[in-house]
Amino acid sequence: xxxxxxxxxxxxxxxxxxxxxxxxxxxxxxxxxxxxxxxxxxxxxxxxxxxxxxxxxxxxxxxxxxxxxxxxxxxxxxxxxxxxxxxxxxxxxxxxxxxxxxxxxxxxxxxxxxxxxxxxxxxxxxxxxxxxxxxxxxxxxxxxxxxxxxxxxxxxxxxxxxxxxxxxxxxxxxxxxxxxxxxxxxxxxxxxxxxxxxxxxxxxxxxxxxxxxxxxxxxxxxxxxxxxxxxxxxxxxxxxxxxxxxxxxxxxxxxxxxxxxxxxxxxxxxxxxxxxxxxxxxxxxxxxxxxxxxxxxxxxxxxxxxxxxxxxxxxxxxxxxxxxxxxxxxxxxxxxxxxxxxxxxxxxxxxxxxxxxxxxxxxxxxxxxxxxxxxxxxxxxxxxxxxxxxxxxxxxxxxxxxxxxxxxxxxxxxxxxxxxxxxxxxxxxxxxxxxxxxxxxxxxxxxxxxxx
Amino acid sequence: xxxxxxxxxxxxxxxxxxxxxxxxxxxxxxxxxxxxxxxxxxxxxxxxxxxxxxxxxxxxxxxxxxxxxxxxxxxxxxxxxxxxxxxxxxxxxxxxxxxxxxxxxxxxxxxxxxxxxxxxxxxxxxxxxxxxxxxxxxxxxxxxxxxxxxxxxxxxxxxxxxxxxxxxxxxxxxxxxxxxxxxxxx
Numbered sequence: 001x002x003x004x005x006x007x008x009x010x011x012x013x014x015x016x017x018x019x020x021x022x023x024x025x026x027x028x029x030x031x032x033x034x035x036x037x038x039x040x041x042x043x044x045x046x047x048x049x050x051x052x053x054x055x056x057x058x059x060x061x062x063x064x065x066x067x068x069x070x071x072x073x074x075x076x077x078x079x080x081x082x083x084x085x086x087x088x089x090x091x092x093x094x095x096x097x098x099x100x101x102x103x104x105x106x107x108x109x110x111x112x113x114x115x116x117x118x119x120x121x122x123x124x125x126x127x128x129x130x131x132x133x134x135x136x137x138x139x140x141x142x143x144x145x146x147x148x149x150x151x152x153x154x155x156x157x158x159x160x161x162x163x164x165x166x167x168x169x170x171x172x173x174x175x176x177x178x179x180x181x182x183x184x185x186x187x188x189x190x191x192x193x194x195x196x197x198x199x200x201x202x203x204x205x206x207x208x209x210x211x212x213x214x215x216x217x218x219x220x221x222x223x224x225x226x227x228x229x230x231x232x233x234x235x236x237x238x239x240x241x242x243x244x245x246x247x248x249x250x251x252x253x254x255x256x257x258x259x260x261x262x263x264x265x266x267x268x269x270x271x272x273x274x275x276x277x278x279x280x281x282x283x284x285x286x287x288x289x290x291x292x293x294x295x296x297x298x299x300x301x302x303x304x305x306x307x308x309x310x311x312x313x314x315x316x317x318x319x320x321x322x323x324x325x326x327x328x329x330x331x332x333x334x335x336x337x338x339x340x341x342x343x344x345x346x347x348x349x350x351x352x353x354x355x356x357x358x359x360x361x362x363x364x365x366x367x368x369x370x371x372x373x374x375x376x377x378x379x380x381x382x383x384x385x386x387x388x389x390x391x392x393x394x395x396x397x398x399x400x401x402x403x404x405x406x407x408x409x410x411x412x413x414x415x416x417x418x419x420x421x422x423x424x425x426x427x428x429x430x431x432x433x434x435x436x437x438x439x440x441x442x443x444x445x446x447x448x449x450x451x452x
Numbered sequence: 453x454x455x456x457x458x459x460x461x462x463x464x465x466x467x468x469x470x471x472x473x474x475x476x477x478x479x480x481x482x483x484x485x486x487x488x489x490x491x492x493x494x495x496x497x498x499x500x501x502x503x504x505x506x507x508x509x510x511x512x513x514x515x516x517x518x519x520x521x522x523x524x525x526x527x528x529x530x531x532x533x534x535x536x537x538x539x540x541x542x543x544x545x546x547x548x549x550x551x552x553x554x555x556x557x558x559x560x561x562x563x564x565x566x567x568x569x570x571x572x573x574x575x576x577x578x579x580x581x582x583x584x585x586x587x588x589x590x591x592x593x594x595x596x597x598x599x600x601x602x603x604x605x606x607x608x609x610x611x612x613x614x615x616x617x618x619x620x621x622x623x624x625x626x627x628x629x630x631x632x633x634x635x636x637x638x
Contacts, residue, residue: 019494129571142626152565205566205606260593
């Protein structure tokens with residue numbers, strides 16, 4: 001595999017509604033920003049780029065089949081090669097990885113990945129219905145198809161299994177909203193307290209409105225290239241910032257569409273198939289043995305095996321063995337405060353069952369930001385320094401690419417330049433992970449980006 | 453909690469209203485008025501969309517036939533005995549075709565939630581309770597509705613409680629033809 005560099009990106013301002021422009025024109029905002037950031041204009045970039053990958057989730061939201069080619073056409077990318085990818089909430093992450101594949105395999109030297117979703121064209125509860133159609137329409141949807149309900153069931157099991165509390169979940173909401181306060185691209189830039197989160201209207205017990213991400217209109221794109229592509233870009237006058245950001249490894253996992261079908265594996269099988277290198281020590285083995293002795297089974301409905309397998313593969317490809325201490329920040333798919341907690345466990349930032357304590361410990365918070373919370377520990381690995389889906393919004397096809405753009409800017413040390421405020425710049429960021437997640441944990445992608 | 457009244461202070465935004473047949477536009481088009489079109493607010497139109505699908509339950513059809521006869525059917529791998537509470541034509545481990553097996557009418561609550569909001573189709577039914585049901589001897593779960601509990605008094609203590617299946621007399625041929633209530637001893 002060839003080395004793949006992520007050299008630039010752009011994000012449209014995420015908003016509840018963008019009736020001022022059609023979706024191809026919003027994609028163009030992100031694209032124009034990305035090429036301008038490396039000092040190129042469209043005619044120059046068009047001569048250099050080998051092809052594109054388009055990302056959007058729902059034909060229902062777009063009410064337009066083949067929406068990808070309309071964006072390709074509007075961007076002025078025809079007749080370059082392109083294809084559309086779709087994998088629920090992970091669509092953007094899959095797009096990023098398909099761009100990586102195009103470069104790593106030698107098929108392309110320069111690839112543009114772009115994604116979008118306009119969710120404001122239907123009313124909120126119709127939008128929830130569209131999203132719920134991404135659950136089994138024979139056995140899940142007709143019972144009360146509602147993703148917040150599906151995730152809330154996972155929460156109650158997590159609470160019963162591990163003693164996770166709603167206050168621990170609320171820490172995630174407070175953190176991500178206050179982070180987004182410094183991110184001009186975010187849809188919701190508010191300061192909340194734990195009490196605000198708990199007092200917000202109940203949506204699906206125990207998840208309140210402030211535990212849940214919002215629907216959004218938005219677009220994002222990234223430019224990926226090989227060594228040869230980098231030389232071509234620079235020869236044409238592009239200004240690529242140093243140190244370079246490379247994609248050090250990717251990973252993907254899957255799990256059963258119906259949450260009810262997830263296995264309840266044994267301790268032995270967990271260690272055979274799912275454990276991470278940092279869980280191979282005697283202490284972790286004893287910890288997990290005790291969990292299994294108490295009736296814990298893996299993954300059940302409380303954990304995302306797809307997220308674990310995606311992490312495991314990505315870490316192996318990037319040579320990581322101690323994620324909490326080797327990764328400087330994570331942008332992960334916090335569609336729910338609870339799913340951030342579950343995902344921190346899947347990604348091995350803490351052990352299964354410790355996610356609630358981890359969320360409230362302070363380890364996942366940004367240093368130097370006042371959250372109005374009494375956090376017992378220092379920041380170790382900020383999770384969702386951008387504000388995540390909960391505060392930035394979740395225009396599905398753009399979300400995974402938004403994470404990639406924010407990760408590129410973190411590793412370039414350019415958050416201050418792009419956000420107009422350096423508050424969210426992770427100090428000396430060298431390694432970042434992005435995590436994109438679909439359904440109830442059906443497709444999950446994890447990509448590791450490193451500063452060279 | 454259940455007798456709390458919600459005081460509404462904001463009118464709900466809805467579609468519908470008058471049909472508009474004309475919008476303001478410059479009477480005369482010239483360089484200046486054409487440039488002003490860039491200042492125009494966007495036009496938003498309503499596009500209704502409705503369709504009836506003829507959905508086949510395929511190999512899962514006997515499950516729904518069972519519900520209308522007050523029988524809960526699951527799937528079992530004939531050799532390994534791995535048992536699915538939500539029917540599945542083939543086993544995810546062996547790849548073998550499964551056989552139908554009758555389930556008991558009692559199970560326990562593995563996980564639950566109370567939906568105070570929902571997708572548009574289910575909004576009129578809110579609040580409703582979703583549960584994942586665990587059956588003895590089954591390796592997977594079943595998603596269903598729980599009735600007979602106070603939705604405003606949710607607690608994780610519900611997990612582990614015994615539930616009993618009940619069946620609609622007039623079947624709708626949906627998985628909600630079966631629903632669950634707490635057993636008397638739970």
